[in-house]
Amino acid sequence: MESQPNCWRRAAEEATGFGAALPQRGERVAVSGCGTSWFMAQAYAALREAAGQGETDAFAASEFPASRAESYDRVVTVTRSGTTTEVLGLLGELRDRTRTVALTADPATPVMDAADHVAVLDHADERSVVQTRFATSALAFLRAGLEQHGPLPAKAVTDAAADAEFALAGPLPGSALEAEQWTFLGRGWAYGLALEAALKMREAAGAWTEAYPSMEYRHGPIAITGPGRCVWLFGEPPEGLADEVARVGGALVSEATDGRGLDPMADLVRAQRLAVAVAEERGFDPDQPRNLTRSVVLDGSAAAGS
Structure with a gap:
């Protein structure tokens, strides 16, 4: 957790170099993820709309309305592990239908081939099952992308x-x-x-x-x-x-x-x-909570029903 300020600063610098792969002003955009990544997607979507940069929706990856895919200029996905079944399935559905961007922490995972553009925030990866710094660094990266197109109703990432x-x-x-x-x-x-x-x-x-x-x-x-x-x-x-x-x-x-x-x-x-x-x-290990794993990877039957 204590490394987050530096992670955010580095993420903001990397967003500057990512350039045109990120959503541009006026585009209709959807953002998606699972769990923590979905909540970061919601924050980014609301911030982008509030800044007047374009209509932005956020969906849990399992609930993305596939029939709407062509109506978006770009779809952004967030997956720390790069292996989340629902995110990979969504990117597969969107292939050749709209431009896709993925944010991940691990470049040695299937998401690298699943999206049109991939931003690798490997400096913000973490061993804990529970996300802290990757999630906020992903949001910092996306916020910095918005800052390139005008002022936001929020502080600059460096001030944050x-x-x-x-x-x-x-x-x-x-x-x-x-x-x-x-x-x-x-x-x-x-x-x-x-x-x-x-x-x-x-x-x-x-x-x-x-x-x-x-x-x-x-x-x-x-x-x-x-x-x-x-x-x-x-x-x-x-x-x-x-x-x-x-x-x-x-x-x-x-x-x-x-x-x-x-x-x-x-x-x-x-x-x-x-x-x-x-x-x-309470005597719990906050890094290794019960019933949770670092990534949710479903078998074929479970994925088909998600």
């Missing part, structure tokens, strides 16, 4: 990296460390990061976590909040939300109001740290 150094050095919120349940919220591109934070807590610590768009919190999820339970907000809080959390006895964690206003991707680093801390407190 500086925020990540701050997030790694500071103490974790006591209310989050002591909680029994965590609800993560985000709006716009930060919603994908909220989903990823909740996944990290479930994967590493077997924790009870949920994630929602910030404005949806009061439409039901607030019912679970109470004393000893934490609401972690990525980005700016909607008006009145902090008061609502306080009214029901929950603890609010929000860098937008409590700290220096971290870039949401840097705030995700704090959530990663929280997942490790809670896992270790």
